[in-house]
Amino acid sequence: MLSLSQHRSLRLLLTGTLCVLFAAPALPCSRVVYLGPAGAVVTGRTMDWTQSMETNLWAFPAGLKRNGNAGSQSLQWQSKYGSLVATCYDSITADGINEKGLTANLLYLSSSIYPQPNPDRPSLSIAAWAQYVLDNYATVAEAVDVLKQEPFQIVSLTMPGGHAGTGHLSISDATGDSAVFEYLDGKLVIHHGKQFTVMTNDPPYDQQLALNGYWKEIGGGVMLPGTERPADRFVRASFYLGEAPQTADETQQIATMFSIIRNVSVPFGAEHPGQPNVAATLWRTVADQQRLTYYFEMTDTPNVFWVELKKLDLSPGQPIRMLPVEAAAVRAGEVSQHFEPAKQFTFMPGGDK
Numbered sequence: 001m002l003s004l005s006q007h008r009s010l011r012l013l014l015t016g017t018l019c020v021l022f023a024a025p026a027l028p029c030s031r032v033v034y035l036g037p038a039g040a041v042v043t044g045r046t047m048d049w050t051q052s053m054e055t056n057l058w059a060f061p062a063g064l065k066r067n068g069n070a071g072s073q074s075l076q077w078q079s080k081y082g083s084l085v086a087t088c089y090d091s092i093t094a095d096g097i098n099e100k101g102l103t104a105n106l107l108y109l110s111s112s113i114y115p116q117p118n119p120d121r122p123s124l125s126i127a128a129w130a131q132y133v134l135d136n137y138a139t140v141a142e143a144v145d146v147l148k149q150e151p152f153q154i155v156s157l158t159m160p161g162g163h164a165g166t167g168h169l170s171i172s173d174a175t176g177d178s179a180v181f182e183y184l185d186g187k188l189v190i191h192h193g194k195q196f197t198v199m200t201n202d203p204p205y206d207q208q209l210a211l212n213g214y215w216k217e218i219g220g221g222v223m224l225p226g227t228e229r230p231a232d233r234f235v236r237a238s239f240y241l242g243e244a245p246q247t248a249d250e251t252q253q254i255a256t257m258f259s260i261i262r263n264v265s266v267p268f269g270a271e272h273p274g275q276p277n278v279a280a281t282l283w284r285t286v287a288d289q290q291r292l293t294y295y296f297e298m299t300d301t302p303n304v305f306w307v308e309l310k311k312l313d314l315s316p317g318q319p320i321r322m323l324p325v326e327a328a329a330v331r332a333g334e335v336s337q338h339f340e341p342a343k344q345f346t347f348m349p350g351g352d353k
Helices: 002-024 126-136 140-147 205-218 228-244 250-263
Strands: 029-035 041-048 057-060 066-067 075-077 083-088 092-098 102-107 123-125 153-155 168-171 178-182 187-192 281-288 295-300 303-309 321-324
Touching: 002 126, 029 102, 041 092, 041 102, 066 126, 075 126, 083 153, 092 123, 092 126, 102 126, 123 126, 123 178, 126 140, 126 153, 126 168, 126 321, 140 168, 140 178, 140 281, 187 205, 205 228, 228 250, 250 295
Parallel strands: 123 153
Antiparallel strands: 029 041, 041 281, 057 083, 057 321, 066 075, 083 092, 092 102, 102 168, 168 178, 178 187, 281 295, 295 303
């Protein structure tokens, strides 16, 4: 039971959250991780935005040379693992899975405050943050062990349309481990553990957890918050994830995840004056991290299509390939054979680039 003082604190938190959400230029997305029988791990997410993000899917082999595109001290690396990713404007890795089953999901967080830029430190555009993780790590624990030492500095950017490019990153692996990375007040905050299965946008993650605890206490089975605001989506996703059937059936696992992330999607026309943190869902992904299958759904088309990573040769020396999505015909079924050779894109620049 929450004490009277805790209730009062949460009421203040709720009020403060509303003020942040209605004042901030954040735009929403949601991410959920399902842990099922026999080690099943399925991660789903929505991408919500106010305009087309010109999304395509890219298949990157291992062994690629990368540049973080964040000024004179841009971080450079060579990819250790191949990956399949969904991009925005063919210059931001927003979502994806690598050949080891590690997923990365980049979500908007307007309250992010990054450290003051240090000209002597390696820098990484936030556009490349998710890709860097997919390129270099096989597990969440491995990524956390390195990234908590802050071997580089994240540099924000300006998105098309003038929105500030700030965000937080969630990752999960084939064991079901998860982590959330945020920069708050200039410091890196990491939440690491299998319990961190849901993430939306503002407020910062520790406040999302507190709000979710409040709704659990008052009885989520009786009443759930129903708006499109990030805090409400977090509560609904958490509740329905807890209600999800524990099934070993692959089809049911994927269907279960889609049912949850569709529930927390934002319908077309839901944008309202004074609520800049609400935008329609443009697409959804579901990653089966044991079977290495990546499902994709555009919300303005009637079908789901998917890619089996084992049908993509992601070994070093193989070509980069791209699957047109938004500008392509409606797709359905397994589509690995439709990827086309492509040149490596440049990440959207951050910092003084």
